[in-house]
Amino acid sequence: MTVQYDESRVTLVDHPLVQHKVAILRDKDTSTKQFRELVRELALFEGYEATRDFPLEEVVVETPLERCTCMELSGKKVAIVPILRAGLGMVDGLLELVPSARVGHVGMYRDPETHEPHEYYCKLPADVENRTCLLVDPMLATGGSANAAIDYLRRAGVSDVRLLVLVSAPEGLAAVLEHDPDVRIYTCAIDRELNDHAYILPGLGDAGDRIFGTK
Ligand SMILES: O=P(O)(O)OC[C@H]1O[C@H](OP(=O)(O)OP(=O)(O)O)[C@H](O)[C@@H]1O
Numbered sequence: 001m002t003v004q005y006d007e008s009r010v011t012l013v014d015h016p017l018v019q020h021k022v023a024i025l026r027d028k029d030t031s032t033k034q035f036r037e038l039v040r041e042l043a044l045f046e047g048y049e050a051t052r053d054f055p056l057e058e059v060v061v062e063t064p065l066e067r068c069t070c071m072e073l074s075g076k077k078v079a080i081v082p083i084l085r086a087g088l089g090m091v092d093g094l095l096e097l098v099p100s101a102r103v104g105h106v107g108m109y110r111d112p113e114t115h116e117p118h119e120y121y122c123k124l125p126a127d128v129e130n131r132t133c134l135l136v137d138p139m140l141a142t143g144g145s146a147n148a149a150i151d152y153l154r155r156a157g158v159s160d161v162r163l164l165v166l167v168s169a170p171e172g173l174a175a176v177l178e179h180d181p182d183v184r185i186y187t188c189a190i191d192r193e194l195n196d197h198a199y200i201l202p203g204l205g206d207a208g209d210r211i212f213g214t215k
């Protein structure tokens, strides 16, 4: 059965370099070290797309030859919010892109039986309601964890939430887009389906375990 969702709020980041890196990420023989490096790199590529509409303003610059009018970012404030644990792997790549960003944390684990998310730690920047939030997690499976994290950000007053994932299931995309009318989703791959344990197929396994070498 085909899962329907609002495609206009989903950006598939499918640059050839991204597709190449995702293929290595999926490989069960990729080492923990390389997996971690790839997650960081892919977050940077994805962040590039997710910040594409950031506003600019004119600035006059003196080159060694003459004055010219250039464009610079007009003070957009950003918060990067990883969903623990696996989301942590995406933070450094995004900080390279937006060094002035603040970082919040939402701790969430999925119950292995029910697949329901459980919140265990949350800490956001004090002025988070004035910031564009890049909510990051490599995996979007049922969408339960992302929805709980989005609710938390909305309750904190955040209006601009952009969810950055690396691999998503159609079920997760549909669940998040239905749950929140404004969120935009960026993903490097949209996979086939979920299995009976709510793991993404073909997927890449458990992202947290592969980033931290815990299995
Ligand atoms: O869309 P969902 O069905 O909620 O599944 C996705 C969530 O599951 C994984 O986290 P996990 O619970 O394995 O925690 P971890 O990051 O600590 O490994 C993943 O990193 C997402 O947070």
Ligand SMILES: O=c1cc[nH]c(=O)[nH]1
Binding pocket: 086, 139, 141, 198, 199, 200, 201, 203, 204, 205, 206, 207, 208
């Ligand atoms: O496929 C999946 C689903 C949830 N969490 C993961 O890390 N991988």
Ligand SMILES: [Mg+2]
Binding pocket: 086, 206, 207, 208, 209
């Ligand atoms: Mg995990």
